[in-house]
Amino acid sequence: MIKLNNTISELNSYLQSKKWIYEGETILSVEKPGEGNMNFTLRIVTNKRSFIIKQSRDYVEKYPQVAAPLERVLREAEFYRLINDIPQLKLMMPDLIGLDKENSVMLMDDLGKGKDYSYLYQQGEVISEEDLLTIIFFISKLHNTITSNTVEKKITNKKMRELNHEHIFKYPYVEENGINLDEILPGLQQHANILKQDEQLKKEVLELGKLYLEDGTTLLHGDYFPGSWLKTGSGVRIIDPEFCFFGIAEFEIGVTIAHLKMAEQPEETIKKALRHYKNSCPLDEELCEKFVAIEIIRRIIGLAQLPLEISLEKRVELLKGARKTLLN
Template sequence: MIHLSSDKAILEEYLKEKSFLQAGEIIRSVEIPGEGNMNFTLRIQTAARTFILKQSREYVEKYPQVAAPKERVLREADFYQLISEKPHLKAMMPDILGLDTENSVMILEDLGTGTDYTNLYQQGENIAENELLELIDFATRLHNSFSAASASKAIPNREMRALNHEHMYSYPYLEENGLDLDDILPGLQEASLAYKHNTDLKYEAQKLGEIYLQNGDKLLHGDYFPGSWLKTKSGIRIIDPEFCFFGPAEFEIGVTIAHLLMAEQPEMLIQKALDSYTTKAPLNEGLRKKFTAGEIIRRILGLAQLPLSIDLEKRIALLEKAKNDLLSN
């Protein structure tokens, strides 16, 4: 497997060899398009166009010590190919321009210099109601449009789910996991012990993880949070479905609601988002709350940290609510 770099000459040679560049097309500039975690990603500009190159390696790009399935970009391609059957969904995601399965490289349409929604984690930043409802509508249409039994392509994505499972339902509950939470926020390490020592909580997290690993009926983006939502000149776009799989809708919506809570979005707005979904698609609210709880614990106590502005007291309050929801019958 070739490991690509940002060297223009090497990139040009590779892209010409794979016929991703047209005759006479020369790379003018190369840049990193955004703050990514999982993959090696570049924006490449030629005289005629710009496009995105994404390569998945055998590790997480931001955390090279963390092993990851090197074929994950191919599962993302599976998702794009499947949703291309639905014009409304396809219109909100980038097109695939090329795919190198041997080296796990995908060439994507460049959506432009948009910004994601991670600014919501900063104090006082609220999402516009119409934008949130559009994001919820995308998830609703996605879940309603595909059934595992009838879809033209199966996407089990077992290896990516196994990786995610480890970081959602195991790693945050380990007392010795190599992560000093005080480096993130002083006092958080000591506060975490109440959850890491709670055997009932760890048991419930394990049970929830087993549900996550089961195959389900709905096509899920798999990582539907502000970092996967882009605001562009052409409107809202959705990216990075590499954790996609057929599973329970409660996981997808649970994750989204968790991030809205950690971003301190207005309670009325969060309820409107839930109401918008449930008027068009079924949702087990008890299970949704548990998946919300699992995501909150994972993000506050786990490796995949967010740029949260909330203080220690608010994080503990979120953890307590999450604990109670996970322990509820």
């Protein structure tokens, strides 16, 4: 197993060994293309073009002590292959240029130095209606076109789903899980403890977790939140489907809405996005609301924290609302 690093000469020999670099092409520079935690991801700039190289390893890049499924980039590549025949989807994602299965390395088009939509968590930042509708268009098109009826072999991505299942449905509710929430925001821990001690709530969460683990009929991106949406000079682009699987749309849309809420986007805009989605796809709204609640809880009291700027009061309000939805 080759472990890539950011040394130009070593990258050059690796790319040459794969015949992924043209004759007369030389690497001018390498840089970190943006914020990412899970994988080794680099932008390589040559005298002819620039592209992105992504390697997944059996641990989380930013936290090497945390294990992660080694071959996850191969699942991401399978997603790109499945959308290859749907122009509207393909045009909104980077092209897959190369795949090295042996070393879990993927090469893809550089979408340019756009930023992702994580800036929406900053106070006062609002997404334009046009961009949000584009984001919703992509996901509804995906859910509508790639189903178990249209593909021969479904992506199950079991290991990534198990990892996510742990972090979404279990870990946040464990009392002594090692996170001191007061370090994140003073006063938060005591509010989290209320949820951690609520047996009925935890039971409901585990029931929803079972639904997440069930194989479904619809291809999901699997991580459809602002960090997977890029704002580029040519418009909105979608990246990083490493958590993709065939599941239920309510989970996916629930995650998206949860993030719009935590980013304090206008209620009216969120409603419009949901209406837009429902215009072309079926959705069990009650179930979707439950996944909204689950995602809000895990992002506020779980390990995968966001750059949230909302106050303690607002977080507590969201947690209370989420608990109510789940106990309903």
